[in-house]
Amino acid sequence: xxxxxxxxxxxxxxxxxxxxxxxxxxxxxxxxxxxxxxxxxxxxxxxxxxxxxxxxxxxxxxxxxxxxxxxxxxxxxxxxxxxxxxxxxxxxxxxxxxxxxxxxxxxxxxxxxxxxxxxxxxxxxxxxxxxxxxxxxxxxxxxxxxxxxxxxxxxxxxxxxxxxxxxxxxxxxxxxxxxxxxxxxxxxxxxxxxxxxxxxxxxxxxxxxxxxxxxxxxxxxxxxxxxxxxxxxxxxxxxxxxxxxxxxxxxxxxxxxxxxxxxxxxxxxxxxxxxxxxxxxxxxxxxxxxxxxxxxxxxxxxxxxxxxxxxxxxxxxxxxxxxxxxxxxxxxxxxxxxxxxxxxxxxxxxxxxxxxxxxxxxxxxxxxxxxxxxxxxxxxxxxxxxxxxxxxxxxxxxxxxxxxxxxxxxxxxxxxxxxxxxxxxxxxxxxxxxxxxxxxxxxxxxxxxxxxxxxxxxxxxxxxxxxxxxxxxxxxxxxxxxxxxxxxxxxxxxxxxxxxxxxxxxxxxxxxxxxxxxxxxxxxxxxxxxx
Amino acid sequence: xxxxxxxxxxxxxxxxxxxxxxxxxxxxxxxxxxxxxxxxxxxxxxxxxxxxxxxxxxxxxxxxxxxxxxxxxxxxxxxxxxxxxxxxxxxxxxxxxxxxxxxxxxxxxxxxxxxxxxxxxxxxxxxxxxxxxxxxxxxxxxxxxxxxxxxxxxxxxxxxxxxxxxxxxxxxxxxxxx
Ligand SMILES: [Zn+2]
Numbered sequence: 061x062x063x064x065x066x067x068x069x070x071x072x073x074x075x076x077x078x079x080x081x082x083x084x085x086x087x088x089x090x091x092x093x094x095x096x097x098x099x100x101x102x103x104x105x106x107x108x109x110x111x112x113x114x115x116x117x118x119x120x121x122x123x124x125x126x127x128x129x130x131x132x133x134x135x136x137x138x139x140x141x142x143x144x145x146x147x148x149x150x151x152x153x154x155x156x157x158x159x160x161x162x163x164x165x166x167x168x169x170x171x172x173x174x175x176x177x178x179x180x181x182x183x184x185x186x187x188x189x190x191x192x193x194x195x196x197x198x199x200x201x202x203x204x205x206x207x208x209x210x211x212x213x214x215x216x217x218x219x220x221x222x223x224x225x226x227x228x229x230x231x232x233x234x235x236x237x238x239x240x241x242x243x244x245x246x247x248x249x250x251x252x253x254x255x256x257x258x259x260x261x262x263x264x265x266x267x268x269x270x271x272x273x274x275x276x277x278x279x280x281x282x283x284x285x286x287x288x289x290x291x292x293x294x295x296x297x298x299x300x301x302x303x304x305x306x307x308x309x310x311x312x313x314x315x316x317x318x319x320x321x322x323x324x325x326x327x328x329x330x331x332x333x334x335x336x337x338x339x340x341x342x343x344x345x346x347x348x349x350x351x352x353x354x355x356x357x358x359x360x361x362x363x364x365x366x367x368x369x370x371x372x373x374x375x376x377x378x379x380x381x382x383x384x385x386x387x388x389x390x391x392x393x394x395x396x397x398x399x400x401x402x403x404x405x406x407x408x409x410x411x412x413x414x415x416x417x418x419x420x421x422x423x424x425x426x427x428x429x430x431x432x433x434x435x436x437x438x439x440x441x442x443x444x445x446x447x448x449x450x451x452x453x454x455x456x457x458x459x460x461x462x463x464x465x466x467x468x469x470x471x472x473x474x475x476x477x478x479x480x481x482x483x484x485x486x487x488x489x490x491x492x493x494x495x496x497x498x499x500x501x502x503x504x505x506x507x508x509x510x511x512x513x514x515x516x517x518x519x520x521x522x523x524x525x526x527x528x529x530x531x532x533x534x535x536x537x538x539x540x541x542x543x544x545x546x547x548x549x550x551x552x553x554x555x556x557x558x559x560x561x562x563x564x565x566x567x568x569x570x571x572x573x574x575x576x577x578x579x580x581x582x583x584x585x586x587x588x589x590x591x
Numbered sequence: 592x593x594x595x596x597x598x599x600x601x602x603x604x605x606x607x608x609x610x611x612x613x614x615x616x617x618x619x620x621x622x623x624x625x626x627x628x629x630x631x632x633x634x635x636x637x638x639x640x641x642x643x644x645x646x647x648x649x650x651x652x653x654x655x656x657x658x659x660x661x662x663x664x665x666x667x668x669x670x671x672x673x674x675x676x677x678x679x680x681x682x683x684x685x686x687x688x689x690x691x692x693x694x695x696x697x698x699x700x701x702x703x704x705x706x707x708x709x710x711x712x713x714x715x716x717x718x719x720x721x722x723x724x725x726x727x728x729x730x731x732x733x734x735x736x737x738x739x740x741x742x743x744x745x746x747x748x749x750x751x752x753x754x755x756x757x758x759x760x761x762x763x764x765x766x767x768x769x
Contacts, residue, residue, distance in 0.1 A: 370630075481600075505709075509607060512631040512735065516669050516708055553603045556635065557713055557720070557728035574600055 062086075062104075063093050064111055072112045074228055078330035080221065081171030082108045083178035087242040088225050094250040101179060172330055173217050174244050175278045176337030177210065182248060187255030193343035194260060194272055198393075200427040201270035201347065203263045206253055208245050209275040211338065212304075212311045213284035217331040218244070219315045219323065224330055269348045269428070275341030280334055282306075287326045288314040350422045351462055352388060353586040354439070354454040355415035356380060356401075361575070363448050364407040366399065376407065383449050385420055387441040391434075393426035402465050402583045403474070403544060406576075413475070413580040415452060419462040430456065453589045465585050472544045473524065475579040477537065480552060480563070483570035485533045490567060494528040494538070497566070505558040507550045521546040539579070549573050604726060611745050612639055612754035613702045617683070621646070621761070624702050625726065626748060632741035634703055636686060636731045638721065641758050642697075645725055649691040651718035656710055658685045664710045664732070674735060677706040682747070686710065686732045689721070703744040705736035 064072065068089045075085045082105040083097055091097075096104070170176045180186075194204075222238055229236045253264040256272070285306040289296045292314035296305040315323075323329075358365075358380055367382065368375040381399040389397060401418040405411050430438075439454040482490075500523040506516050523546065527539040540548060547559065552573040554562035563571045604610070608627040616622045623639035638645060656664040662678075664686055669677040680686075680701040687710070689697045701707075710732045714721050721729040736744045749757065 508629055508633055508635070508733065509631060511708065511733070512629075512633055513672060515671050516674065554728065556730050557711075557724075572600075572603060 062096055062107055062111060063091060064089060069112065069114070071225055071228055072108060074224060075221070076108070076112055078221065078224060079169060079172040079333055080330075081105075081174060081176075081179045083182070083247055084171055084173045084221075084244075087244070087247055088221065090236070090240040090242065092242065097178075097182075097247050097250050098254070101183070170334045170337045172333055173214070173221050175211065175214060175217070175276075175281065175334055177208075177214075177244060177276055178247055178251075180337050181274075181276070181340065182251040184255055187252055187259050189340075190252075190272065190274055190343050191256055191259035194345055197345050198426060199270060199345055199347060200429060201262060201268075203265050203268040204256075204260070204270045204272050205266065205268040206249055206256060206264055207271055207273045208248050209273065209341075210244060210308070211276060211278045211281070212306045212308045213278065213281050214244065215308065215311050215315060216284045216288070216327060217281075220327055220329045220331045223320055223324065271346045271348075273344040273346070275344070276338040277341060278334070278336070278338045280336050284327070284331070285311055288318065291322060291326070292317050345424075347425050347428055349459070350392060350394075350425050350428050351419055351457050351459055352422065352435075352454065353417065353419040353457045353462065353465070354384075354451050355417050355586070356384060356411065356452075357413075357415045357450040358405065358409075358411040358448065359450070360448040361408045361410060365401070365404045368407065378446070378448070380449055383446050384418070384442055384451060387438055387445065388420055388422060391430070391438050391441075392422045392428065394422035394424060396423040397421060398423070400462065400465070402469055402472075402581055405578050406549075409576045409578060411578040411581075412477075413578070415450070416578065416581045417465050417583050417585055419457065419465055419586075421459075421462070453586050455586055455589055457586060461585070465583065469583070470544055473541055473582045474544050474546070475582075476540045476542065476548050477577040477579050478540065478548060478552065478573050479531075479575040480528075480536050480538050481572045481574055482534055482536070482567060486530060486536055488530075491528045491530055491536065494526050494566075497523070497526050499524060500526075500561075502546070502551060502562075503560050504547055504550060505555070507547050507555050508558070519545065523551070535574075548576055608635070609745075610751045610754075611748040612751070612757075613700075613748055614639075614641075614754065614757050616700055616702075617698070622697060623754070624700065626702050626745070627726070627730075628745065632736055632738070633708070634705065634734045634736060634744075636699070636702060636734060637729070638699070638725045638731070639754070640725065641761075642725075643695070644689060644691060644697060645722065649693065649695070649722075651689060651721060652692045653690040654687055654714055654718055654721070655690070656687045656715075658687065664707065665712070667707045667710065669706070669708055674706055674708060677708060677735070680705060680707055680734060699731050701732070701734060702748070703734060703736055704740060705734040705744065708733040708735050 071089060072085055075088055080088070082101065085108060086096055086104075171179050218241075222241065225241075226236065252274075257264040288311060289305070295310050295314040295317065298305055299307075362376060363378060363380060364376050365380045367379045385397050385399060388394070398421040399418065400421075401416055403416065405416070435454055435456065439451050442449075442451045442454075502521050502523060504519050504521055506514050506519075522543045524541040524543070525539075526541075529537040529539075531537055538552075540546075540551075542548070547555075549555075550559045550562070552563045552571055554564045600606070604627060608629050611626040611628060612623060613626070614621075614623045616624060621641055621643050623641045625637045625639040627635040627637060629635075640646075643649070644651070658664060664678070667678050669675065681704050682700070682702060684701040686699045686701055686707075689699065691697070711728075711730050714729055714731075723729065
């Protein structure tokens with residue numbers, strides 16, 4: 061039974077004549093009873109027609125209580141298709157008598173507002189189609205949120221019908237706000253959430269980590285929005301990554317600005333009749349990202365952190381990033397990833413000690429739930445795949461925790477080990493001299509080797525301590541504890557005198573760095589995991 | 592000193608840079624320049640070891656980055672990753688003029704097209720760097736060629752081998768003693 065009031069009857073008649081579908085009529089009557097939308101479309105259409113055809117005199121009772129009479133006031137409800145809307149304007153609205161009753165009228169033609177979305181894509185068959193598309197993707201999920209994207213012109217048509225309803229309401233001195241009208245999306249979900257839930261046997265909620273998107277387009281009426289561009293040009297600015305300027309947001313904004321008079325001059329009210337229904341886009345599934353963090357060691361001097369490509373050609377066959385993410389991608393059945401770390405080392409630099417913190421964002425993972433034991437197995441798989449790296453403390457973390465890793469990166473201390481060559485023979489005094497240097501302030505111009513991709517600047521850095529260990533006449537081992545962001549190689553060879561002071565200057569001879577290791581990265585994240 | 596032999600690895604320049612040369616700039620005999628091109632396309636302009644300043648035991652009187660009344664290379668400023676605002680140089684743009692104590696003046700040229708990133712101000716206060724470490728701390732300027740020109744800018748330059756050949760030929764001929 062429909063919760064329609066007698067006062068709704070003229071609106072129902074007007075909307076039927078305008079070519080609205082039964083569910084759109086409920087929407088514009090602000091019916092918030094979800095079950096009303098869920099009944100089979102044919103039943104609803106019949107009931108509405110019956111209501112519209114009921115005697116006008118029947119004022120005190122709910123119209124649906126009564127059987128339709130022989131001679132209803134909205135008798136000629138069937139729309140004059142061709143003539144009435146080519147003439148445009150308010151004709152259909154003002155002459156409902158031109159329409160005639162026809163049980164099929166509300167479902168044989170495509171709705172002028174929802175373009176068929178609430179007529180033809182709100183039933184068990186469509187829910188089945190969507191659910192099958194989800195099932196073939198083999199996601200692991202225990203709930204889902206259904207989202208729907210509608211063609212932008214649907215808002216223009218909605219506005220046109222709204223003006224029609226408003227006029228009628230005003231004439232009857234009734235009060236109605238646009239916000240009271242039920243949105244197409246809302247009605248769609250009221251009907252579809254339950255149906256999809258039944259098909260997939262999981263709850264369909266307002267919020268979920270797993271999103272299933274259904275999209276509709278309607279090429280036939282794409283031109284509906286175009287007049288808005290000339291009227292409200294400032295709402296339609298070309299944006300990157302957008303195929304059309306007529307986004308739903310831009311259209312809604314323009315509709316808020318345009319005057320009623322102006323709108324009516326440029327767009328038929330009610331809107332013209334479409335010949336076709338909406339086209340369904342492929343169902344899209346998206347699981348929110350999962351973040352995995354850990355620490356890695358790099359034992360190779362020929363392994364870059366990320367794939368190294370010059371002029372489109374691969375330089376090294378692998379990378380830390382690839383070695384770590386390959387097993388993760390296959391376990392999470394993820395579509396892609398973002399790798400980040402607390403700083404990075406050069407291809408020829410090893411990272412020893414406790415390793416360097418890293419985090420991987422796994423994009424659209426098809427499986428997202430793993431036990432601690434399973435994560436441990438993933439870590440094992442990474443470590444068995446190569447002896448060039450080693451991972452520890454692998455764990456699932458939150459997105460916020462990853463931001464933590466990047467915080468205060470600059471203030472941290474880093475420890476390095478380096479093999480140094482000197483031109484002149486090393487003397488005992490040299491070792492003592494170096495060991496005595498404390499809190500040395502240096503000024504580094506952006507090194508030439510990174511200057512092509514970083515701004516030119518002079519940065520002050522501090523070398524807290526240095527410890528030298530004699531190896532042979534021209535070589536010694538140097539341990540450095542420095543402020544993060546210090547370029548060690550440039551400190552040693554001087555970078556054309558662009559780091560000052562540098563080790564050449566301090567030792568008064570040419571010095572060069574032959575090997576470099578990161579001994580520790582003092583970031584206490586992610587937390588250690590017991591074995 | 593035999594340190595270099597103990598080292599067993601190439602120098603910083605040989606590890607990361609390719610040496611290119613331009614000889615007899617503007618037709619002036621032996622005024623050779625060296626262009627060190629990093630694998631990231633950045634170029635460092637230096638005097639070649641055969642340049643008269645280095646060969647004839649000169650002393651430096653003055654180095655001037657003011658190449659005309661309206662243009663000083665010291666005014667060059669770049670900002671951001673894209674190095675906005677840097678002076679754009681063509682092959683024969685002068686970088687600086689070096690005057691020796693015997694009154695000779697030598698102009699150092701860009702040799703390549705590109706954006707000027709920096710000039711070496713240290714040689715103004717310590718001109719001897721130019722004589723003692725001409726290919727490292729005594730460099731003249733750093734230039735960033737356009738990405739799309741990073742290959743073509745060296746087309747008119749000599750390789751190390753070609754340069755050595757030129758220098759060898761000079762030594763064999765008495766016409767142009769350097
Ligand atoms: Zn509709």
